[in-house]
Amino acid sequence: MKIENPVLPGFNADPSMIRVGDTYYIANSTFEWWPGVRLHESKDMVHWRLLPSPLNRRSQIDMRGNPSSGGVWAPDLSYADGKFWLVYSDVKIVNGAFKDCTNYLVTAEDIRGPWSEPIRINGVGFDASLFHDDDGRKYLVQQTWDFREYNHPFDGITLTEFDVETMRLRPETERTIWRGTDVKLVEGPHLYKINGMYYLFCAEGGTVWTHQEVVARSSTLDAMSFEGSPYDPFISNFDTPRSYLQKQGHGALVDTPSGEWYYASLCARPWHHENESVTDPRGWCTLGRETSIQKVEWTDDGWPVVVGGHGGQRVVEAPQDAIETEAPADHSQHDDFEASQLALDWNTLRVPFDESMGSVGGGTLTLRGQGSLCNLFDLSLVARRWQAFDFDASVGVRFDPTNYRQMAGLTNYYNDLCWSWAFVTWDEKRQCRVIEVAQNDFNTYTSFLRDRAVPVPDDVETVWLRTRVRTQTYGYDYSFDGEQWHDLGVELDAKILSDDYVNQRYGGFFTGAFVGLAAVDLSGYDATAEFVDFDYRELSE
Incomplete structure (x- = not known):
């Protein structure tokens, strides 16, 4: 070996x-x-x-x-x-x-x-x-x-x-x-x-x-x-x-x-x-x-x-006396959230996953909206490591926001300073749910779609979100049926999610990129989002 x-x-x-x-x-x-x-x-x-x-x-x-x-x-x-x-x-x-x-x-x-x-x-x-x-x-x-x-x-x-x-x-x-x-x-x-x-x-x-x-x-x-x-x-x-x-x-x-x-x-x-x-x-x-x-x-x-x-x-x-150990061929993961506890691959920030953040089981991960992805105290984020340079990750989101301060979706996250996500929120001008993509780059926040945010039809219960990570760049897709995917048209530089980029301006640069699921409610009304069928699929190098 x-x-x-x-x-x-x-x-x-x-x-x-x-x-x-x-x-x-x-x-x-x-x-x-x-x-x-x-x-x-x-x-x-x-x-x-x-x-x-x-x-x-x-x-x-x-x-x-x-x-x-x-x-x-x-x-x-x-x-x-x-x-x-x-x-x-x-x-x-x-x-x-x-x-x-x-x-x-x-x-x-x-x-x-x-x-x-x-x-x-x-x-x-x-x-x-x-x-x-x-x-x-x-x-x-x-x-x-x-x-x-x-x-x-x-x-x-x-x-x-x-x-x-x-x-x-x-x-x-x-x-x-x-x-x-x-x-x-x-x-x-x-x-x-x-x-x-x-x-x-x-x-x-x-x-x-x-x-x-x-x-x-x-x-x-x-x-x-x-x-x-x-x-x-x-x-x-x-x-x-x-x-x-x-x-x-x-x-x-x-x-x-x-x-x-x-x-x-x-x-x-x-x-x-x-x-x-x-x-x-x-x-x-x-x-x-x-x-x-x-x-x-x-x-x-x-x-x-x-x-x-x-x-x-x-x-x-390998050691001459090695005893062959069984382990998965790669780190791909599919989670249907049937178990009553999070799988070992999942992580939260600073505090354990508990009822203040949400619940899991019966096919659904429910997250209660808390602070923004910049928050160091109250944050509803469940995430897993990037473990390959090229992978796809997708999830279904059920979310009915009533204002633009309520957001839920799929994030690629390094730390509170550097992250991005595709998320479902409320557009008060069009009076409908929309899909938006945003990035936080050392607290410079950019909403990429703005007036082009994708409206979600009233009869769509589950919005499917996907990220495609390809070493140097990554982007986000959406689907209303989980089968036909549409590019959200935003290509992001992956370097922003690296130790080396963060090290240019901040002394804490010791972790790595994560892909995760998050719910935010800055209005403080505890809006909840349901996530189903998360899939993280590594691609061959």
């Missing part, structure tokens, strides 16, 4: 990979999206199955009002003492001098839960991970944030002992063990003990084109005792601009039962407009930061290196 990268396509960033017995698990960041932390499992590293998320109760994390790309940063998954340990951050400030965050710990005996109520750990910095030493002691390893303008904000890697008896840190043991290389922005630490030596893996360079992973080692955990690898960068695409995979860096190391080594890393796949350079700008990553896996070997002097060079490979040899 071959590992074909990325193994987790479409917004699966900051992988924390571990092995328990013959099974591998990966935990990924989810930021402001609910539920918190995305989990997958595999026995072959080739095929991955989505698992229930561990943070599925408001008592575990409260993200209402969090800024876009705040929330859950770089979760760390580990296994020790017969249970799973999960450390995660809740980041409340994204832009500016401060990164207010709180780090929490939850545990579970079964990866599928139930997971415990959270223990508040500290707020020293984000990207915290828990290291279980072979003498039974445990340590929190984390990026350290310095808000003072006269210091670099990424103030090295801090290690603090964790007391298992009290389930609390011992702040008096806090010490800086490494400050990284001259590339700076050292973060994402993971600590391992291999053949009696401590190996510290860290990301540097920011999670952009200059991203990289470096390695340091020490025989002790004393302050400033680590030395960097002469083979760094361990992984990076800064100097491989034409590689299929870009931005590789932040990740985690794992060994196989037979003694092979692999490294799971975030990555991204940029595309370009025909009139753009392939190096500047390097491209637009509408699928966000994904997960790749590279094979690792060790040098004679005891340092890890990526097989094939630090640029990584698109296709990698």
Whole structure:
């Protein structure tokens, strides 16, 4: 078998990979999206199955009002003492001098839960991970944030002992063990003990084109005792601009039962407009930061290196002892909404799906209109990741608005600043329902159809909406019978839904594009919309 990268396509960033017995698990960041932390499992590293998320109760994390790309940063998954340990951050400030965050710990005996109520750990910095030493002691390893303008904000890697008896840190043991290389922005630490030596893996360079992973080692955990690898960068695409995979860096190391080594890393796949350079700008990553896996070997002097060079490979040899895992051929999805709970592929923003947002079951997803798609508090949006560059997604909408402030439809969404949608609303001039297309581009809002908005006949109960995403561009269609489709005549630039576009003007750019269903009622009368037969169909590359 071959590992074909990325193994987790479409917004699966900051992988924390571990092995328990013959099974591998990966935990990924989810930021402001609910539920918190995305989990997958595999026995072959080739095929991955989505698992229930561990943070599925408001008592575990409260993200209402969090800024876009705040929330859950770089979760760390580990296994020790017969249970799973999960450390995660809740980041409340994204832009500016401060990164207010709180780090929490939850545990579970079964990866599928139930997971415990959270223990508040500290707020020293984000990207915290828990290291279980072979003498039974445990340590929190984390990026350290310095808000003072006269210091670099990424103030090295801090290690603090964790007391298992009290389930609390011992702040008096806090010490800086490494400050990284001259590339700076050292973060994402993971600590391992291999053949009696401590190996510290860290990301540097920011999670952009200059991203990289470096390695340091020490025989002790004393302050400033680590030395960097002469083979760094361990992984990076800064100097491989034409590689299929870009931005590789932040990740985690794992060994196989037979003694092979692999490294799971975030990555991204940029595309370009025909009139753009392939190096500047390097491209637009509408699928966000994904997960790749590279094979690792060790040098004679005891340092890890990526097989094939630090640029990584698109296709990698699977473990020799891999056990083939059943998983869907792609991420296509059809949802008839018969179940009383949302499927695992669905996500909401900041808070769980509950009666304040709507209901699901019996063939219908009902959404109660709340705030606009710019709202950070009260929003009725159910969405799933873009996981392919080319796909069609469609849904039937039943909606009877009484004013133009009431809207319901199909959206392509990056964050509260950048999104678009095709929706049903009310035209007070023509006194009828109409279909409109609009885009929000850094809060420049554009209604594309205006006086050309498509009137909906009075006898049409269900309006069908479809989006056609074709890598660089996307558009919207409508149908009154679900069979004959009509182009709404608006072609949009997909780059607006990418990390790289948002990064030009906003510090929170860590997620990826979603396609979803939304209902808005700015008049405050709780207008409800019904959605039926959602279909997301990936097209062959």
